[in-house]
Amino acid sequence: xxxxxxxxxxxxxxxxxxxxxxxxxxxxxxxxxxxxxxxxxxxxxxxxxxxxxxxxxxxxxxxxxxxxxxxxxxxxxxxxxxxxxxxxxxxxxxxxxxxxxxxxxxxxxxxxxxxxxxxxxxxxxxxxxxxxxxxxxxxxxxxxxxxxxxxxxxxxxxxxxxxxxxxxxxxxxxxxxxxxxxxxxxxxxxxxxxxxxxxxxxxxxxxxxxxxxxxxxxxxx
Numbered sequence: 001x002x003x004x005x006x007x008x009x010x011x012x013x014x015x016x017x018x019x020x021x022x023x024x025x026x027x028x029x030x031x032x033x034x035x036x037x038x039x040x041x042x043x044x045x046x047x048x049x050x051x052x053x054x055x056x057x058x059x060x061x062x063x064x065x066x067x068x069x070x071x072x073x074x075x076x077x078x079x080x081x082x083x084x085x086x087x088x089x090x091x092x093x094x095x096x097x098x099x100x101x102x103x104x105x106x107x108x109x110x111x112x113x114x115x116x117x118x119x120x121x122x123x124x125x126x127x128x129x130x131x132x133x134x135x136x137x138x139x140x141x142x143x144x145x146x147x148x149x150x151x152x153x154x155x156x157x158x159x160x161x162x163x164x165x166x167x168x169x170x171x172x173x174x175x176x177x178x179x180x181x182x183x184x185x186x187x188x189x190x191x192x193x194x195x196x197x198x199x200x201x202x203x204x205x206x207x208x209x210x211x212x213x214x215x216x217x218x219x220x221x
Contacts, residue, residue, distance in 0.1 A: 006044060007051035009217045010035070013200075017211065020204035031204050034080055034193070036214030039221045042067045048217065049075055057101075057212050059083030061092045068096065082164070082193075082212055084128075084138030091115040094123055101126040101164045101193050104140045109152060124161045126193055127152060129183070131176040132168035139165065142179075149187045162191025162209070173199045177206035 010033075018028035036057040037045050045056060045067060057080040058064035068079050078098040085093055085102050090111035093100055103109060103125050116122055127149055130139030140148045152160050163184045167176035177194050184192050184207075193210040195203025200211040215221065 003047040003050065005219075006047040006217060010048060010051045010053055013213055013216055016201060017204060020201040024205045026204070031208060032210045034082070034210050034212045035217050036082065036196075036212050037067070037218060038063060038083075038214065040218045042071070044218050045071070049077065054078065055210075056080065057082040057214075061085070061089045061096065064096055065092065080193075080210075080212075087111040091118060094119050094121050097123045099124045099126065102128040102138060103152065103160075104128045104130075104138050104148075106148075106151070109155060113155065122159055125152070125156055125159050126162045126164045126191060127160070128164045128166075129180060131165045131179055132171065134168055137166065145183060146186075149183070149189075153187065160189070162189045162193060164193035166196070167194075167199075174202050174206060177203050177208065181207040 014033060017031050017033060021028050021030050032055055034055050034057040035048050035053050038059040054077045056077060060083055064079060079096060080099040080101055081093050081097045082101045085108060087107050094112060094115035100123050128139040129142060129145045130137050131142055133142055163180050165176055165180045167173040180194055181192055191210060192208050193212060194208045195211040197213050197216040200213060203211055
């Protein structure tokens with residue numbers, strides 16, 4: 001995909017986000033687009049940056065490490081880690097990322113807290129909730145979410161900014177988004193990362209503040 005395609009795709013997605021927000025009675029700028037650049041080369045990231053995109057998402061620490069640190073000197077951006085995170089990658093994640101969206105278990109919370117002390121960096125954190133109770137997916141189990149959120153709020157304070165989910169691909173995502181929005185409101189968390197290329201407009205209607213879009217911007221993987 002060439003530079004013009006990426007720029008045009010970004011324009012279209014931003015327009016759709018704004019229209020979905022307005023339709024839901026929200027401000028058109030209420031939702032931040034996280035451009036998911038996993039498996040895409042740095043040239044694609046640069047094309048998106050040239051088109052004004054400044055928030056990116058990567059699934060794997062190692063891939064993010066190969067693309068984004070060299071860009072820090074010449075570009076301003078936020079990097080989100082949105083894939084399941086192993087505890088042994090926590091220090092690298094804290095060093096690289098501005099946001100870690102996939103905090104989902106006490107051992108990872110321990111590893112992130114230790115990494116913050118060692119690296120002297122304090123990325124913002126989201127708790128990922130496995131709203132569909134899917135065994136193959138990361139995320140704190142739905143039934144355990146309230147307790148884990150409360151524990152992490154006590155531990156990380158204002159660094160814990162919100163919740164994230166990935167609904168089952170074969171179910172209506174709306175109930176999952178609405179459940180997550182309800183939990184975020186209950187715990188006083190303002191950020192909701194939910195919705196991807198196929199369902200971000202539904203997520204916006206349910207209250208998403210961040211939507212994670214990859215293939216609709218960069219093409220299929």
